[in-house]
Amino acid sequence: MRPHETLLSVPPCSPSTLPETWPEGAAQELARRLGERCVWSQAVREQHGRDESPFVDVPPPDAVVMAQSVEDVSAVLAWAQEFGVPVIPFAAGSSLEGHVLAVQGGVSLDVNALNAVHAIHTEDMTATVGPGLTRKQLNAALGGTGLFFPIDPGADASIGGMAATRASGTNAVRYGTLRENVLALQVVLPGGEVIRTGTRARKSSAGYDLTRLMVGSEGTLGVITEVTVRLHPLPEAVSAAVCAFPSVLQAVQCTTAIIQAGIPIARVELLDAATVGRVNRHAGLTLPQKDLLLMEFHGSPASVAEQAQAVQGIAEDLGGLGFDWATRPEERSRLWAARHNAYFAGVQSRPGCRVITTDVCVPISRLAEAVQAAVDEADAAGQPYFLVGHVGDGNFHMGYLVDPHDADEIARAEALNRGVVERAIAASGTCTGEHGIGLHKRDFLRQEAGEAGVALMRAIKAAIDPKNIMNPGKVV
Amino acid sequence: MRPHETLLSVPPCSPSTLPETWPEGAAQELARRLGERCVWSQAVREQHGRDESPFVDVPPPDAVVMAQSVEDVSAVLAWAQEFGVPVIPFAAGSSLEGHVLAVQGGVSLDVNALNAVHAIHTEDMTATVGPGLTRKQLNAALGGTGLFFPIDPGADASIGGMAATRASGTNAVRYGTLRENVLALQVVLPGGEVIRTGTRARKSSAGYDLTRLMVGSEGTLGVITEVTVRLHPLPEAVSAAVCAFPSVLQAVQCTTAIIQAGIPIARVELLDAATVGRVNRHAGLTLPQKDLLLMEFHGSPASVAEQAQAVQGIAEDLGGLGFDWATRPEERSRLWAARHNAYFAGVQSRPGCRVITTDVCVPISRLAEAVQAAVDEADAAGQPYFLVGHVGDGNFHMGYLVDPHDADEIARAEALNRGVVERAIAASGTCTGEHGIGLHKRDFLRQEAGEAGVALMRAIKAAIDPKNIMNPGKVV
Known part of the structure; x- marks a missing residue:
């Protein structure tokens, strides 16, 4: 069932209460141009007003358009420009930084049906x-x-x-x-x-x-x-391995050494011991509950063997406690599914919580100190968290598990996040390796790019979107 | 000797004839702010008014500033904004597309001394x-x-x-x-x-x-x-090879097969037989005067051997006439120096000529037809040229050797260039893989990016450089 097929049962073109902030005639005109692709139901709007960010109190968008074609997208943007109403693109809704939230109202433009x-x-x-x-x-x-x-x-x-x-x-x-x-x-x-x-x-x-x-x-x-x-x-040969370490620090040092040796490793992921425990419970696995590196090697059989041997040597030198190999596809799939579920395993471990996720990325030589300081500060503050990292890139995530209704705890987690970010920027790194700025990191962007850098971004934004209809309030 | 040290013997701050198009007081103010880093001598200006492009009749810049620091660069741009005078950044002057030419007059800003x-x-x-x-x-x-x-x-x-x-x-x-x-x-x-x-x-x-x-x-x-x-x-092992083919087409087909096989080849360069002859004469080499691929493999010794073996198998299937290997560093250096001198070997083969260089890049599956059509048309037109290509990327260069004072010949070469570009764009490729737009490919950029795309580039340019002082007349 395609997303818009769920919507045919709701009254398509008749907003029960017209959006108060829209100009006269805007809603009627949108309904006229987009027909039943324009949806006003509370349920659909709420579904488009949520993501995986820590923000929970943002009202949903005023309307949702289920675009079926590029022409629909074009029609919505032409309409938005004409009436000065914000438009927020929406697809999977898996953003962690509030990208899809309608902080200034407007239309959520759902492009899920453009999936050819x-x-x-x-x-x-x-x-x-x-x-x-x-x-x-x-x-x-x-x-x-x-x-x-x-x-x-x-x-x-x-x-x-x-x-x-x-x-x-x-x-x-x-x-x-x-x-x-x-x-x-x-x-x-x-x-x-x-x-x-x-x-x-x-x-x-x-x-x-x-x-x-x-x-x-x-x-x-x-x-x-x-x-x-x-x-x-697709690589001719693939081999995955799990290696346990006595400490997070040693796992990170091993990663740094692998990268500095120029080994073309395909994946090298960090999970701290507590996170491994949660992942084991969530996914029914029996990974050793230690600080782990999950690795994968791609290449010809000879190249994979060569890489694996080199990495084993490095790991041994850095306190690695032995390798478990997964060469069968189904074993590897389970391993990476478990890694990907670390987020949900964390959420599940504290019912009702939301996650404030750090996303810094630093030069590889600064990674060990960055991770260690993040862990030490969270432990000292008594803040529950999970730790995962695309450590081969110098990128890691502290996922602070917070009660979304406890302002003090949120403030504490935000303070921890701020510490992680400020240390990363001081270490020639970035406040976000892969999640984006969204709502959540706008202040950090100013710290990282400087006022002049952000002013340049704003000038570009104003040149392309002079009426500020595209996802306003985000990034700059 | 640093570049600016050549200039101390010329009167530093006194333009003999003030640039006529500059506003009142602009020259004096530039001289006042930049002191002896601002140079007005004809020789220095002419040196900064030349590149490797086919354009020969463009007057030199009105002045040259030999920047010694970021502060100098900043001072020149502040001055330029104030007086509305163009600034053209200049370093090696190796552009092929007229980037450094002062087509609207102004100051050539030489940053060669910023070489720390x-x-x-x-x-x-x-x-x-x-x-x-x-x-x-x-x-x-x-x-x-x-x-x-x-x-x-x-x-x-x-x-x-x-x-x-x-x-x-x-x-x-x-x-x-x-x-x-x-x-x-x-x-x-x-x-x-x-x-x-x-x-x-x-x-x-x-x-x-x-x-x-x-x-x-x-x-x-x-x-x-x-x-x-x-x-x-630096790769642990490096091996270079020359493989001769019966035709350009087969050399390109071999390249396509190598890339499609996912072999991580480090270099794969095409030279046609005539170009090889010129390179041999220019560099005193004895490469077989056939259509050649020059290749290099990087990796561990085992990986290099594996890559080389796979490529030899592919080449044999596609009519390859055998491999010559160069494993010693000095042999490889001579080989790549010869490749890099193909341009000058071409120029030398026709004294007094300039080069009109094509630079298209196409999806690898469209490369063979693109190269073949370019060669066929140039041969049919009787236009001297050299052919080289970074063929692993789908990028190749026809270097048309033209008499810069023969308008008919230039028109013929430009028509050939246009054909190469238009076929590349039709094949989902680009008019320039690596040389840039400069003066020479602005019309092609419109064909490739469309009027709306170029309009967006212009909007960005206007937002960042509203007075159009930065290298005006180029790109957009």
Whole structure:
């Protein structure tokens, strides 16, 4: 069942109470232009007013448009420009930073139905897809081609949302982030004009890099309606391993040594012992309840063996307590599913909690001190948390598990987050490796990019979206 | 001797004839603020009014400022904003597309003296350098670290210029282009404000990607005054090979098969037989005068052997006439120096000529037809040319050798260029893989990005540089 098919039972074109803040006639005109794709029901609006961020008190959007085509997206943006009403693009709703929340009201523009696989060019290793297609759906569509789409942020996020937040995840250490793996976009600009950026060529020096400008713009510059991504050959051999360490510090030091040795490891993920315990309970696994590195090696059989041997040597030198190997696909799938469920395992461990997630990324030489300080401060404060990390990139997440109705606890977790971020920026790192700025990190962006940098971003925003209709209140 | 030391013998602050188009008092004020770094001599101005583009009749800039510091750059841009005089950043002058030409007069801002190595972080594999440092100077500075900077566009270009044109070259098939290898920039904006973009973290989702916006902006949005690049471990083993083919088509088909097989080849370069002949004469080599692929493999000894074996199998299937191996460093250096001199070998083969260079890049599956059509049309037209290509990326260059004073011949070469570009765009490719738009490809940019895309670029340009002082007349 496609998302909009759930909605045919609700009165489609008749807002029971017209949005008070909209200009005269705006609602009627939206309903006239979009017909039954425009939905006003409380349930649907609330469903589009939620994400995985810590914010719980934001009112839902005033309306939802279930776009069925690029023309629908264009019509909504033309309407929004005309009436000055905000538009917030929406797909999987898996954002962690409040990107999809309608903080200034307006229309949630649901692009989940734009989920076509427009083209797979196996010979060029590219795919062109709609923004609502999820990464798992894309990989399913690639079945039998010998190719895969490596970007893997854990959640089964939409490709459009991943482009909008410059997402990455566990495979980025080897295959790069969304930024390196997007070739071209179709984007609807505020006002409704449709542009194409980039081409299917692997590289280009043709003018300003509009593709990379849109990637990571979090829906504030336009709506991504088509994404052309790079694909990669499925590795001939894959081997995954779990290695336990006596401490988080030693696990991180091992990671740093692996990266500095130039080993092309495909995945290297950190879980602290408490998180492993929660994951074991959540997923019915029996991983050793220690600070762990979960690793994966891709390549020819000889290359995988060579990488694995080199990593084992490094781990032994750094206190590694032995390797468990998973070479069968189903074992590996269970391992990575468990890793991806660390978030939900954390949430489950404290019923009713929300998660305030840090997302700093630092130069690899500064990672050990950054992780250690984050853990020490959270322990000292008595704040429940989980710790996971795409440590090969220097990126880690403290997930502070907070009672969303306890202002003191939220303040404490936010203070811990602030400490993590400020240390990361001081260490030449970034406040967000992959989750984006959204609502939650706007102050940190100013610290990181400086007032002049943010002013430049604002100038670009104003040039492209002078009426500030695109996802206002986010990023800048 | 640093560049500005050549200039102390010329009257530093007294333009013999004041630039006629400048506003009243502008020249005196520039001289007052920049002192002897501001140079008016005809010889120096002419030296800064030339590049490797086919344009020969453009008057030189009105003045040259030999910047010694970021503060100098900032002072020039503040002055330029005040008086509305154009500024054209200048470093190595190796542009092929007219980027440094003062088509609207103004000041050539020479940043060659900003060539410091500010920091090398071996443990993080990053280096922060001034824009005037050349790629060879950077690699010399990395001696003994076990690291190297792979981007290699042939010419010993400046890192700042390479960032400004989003350069790539022979190693990009394995290591990516400048775009993927730049982490952070310092940029002086029109008006003189200094910003920093990016951090030393490997990835970030922090706001709009100002780094990637500046990379490839060709000096039209600001002046890059510092570049932080990624470095890579020197491969444990390196092996280079030359393989001859009966035809250009078969050489390209071999490349396509190598890429589609997912072999992580480090370099794969095409030279047609006539070009090989010129290179042999120019460099005193004895390469077989056939259509050649020059290849290089990087990795562990086992991985290099594995790659080489796989490629030999593919080449044999596609008519390859045997491999010559170069494993000693000095043999490899001679081979790649010869490749890099293909341009000058071409120029030398027709005294007094200039080169009109195509630079298209297409999806790898469309490369064979694109190269074949380009060769067929040039042969049919009787136009002298050389053919080289970073074929692993789908990027190739026809270098049409033209008499710069023969309008008919230039028109013929431009028509051939146009055909190459239009076919590339029709094949989902780009008009420029690595040289940039400059003066020469502005019409092609409109064809590729569309009027709406170019309008968006113009809106960004106007937002950042409202007085249009930065390298006006280029790109958009």
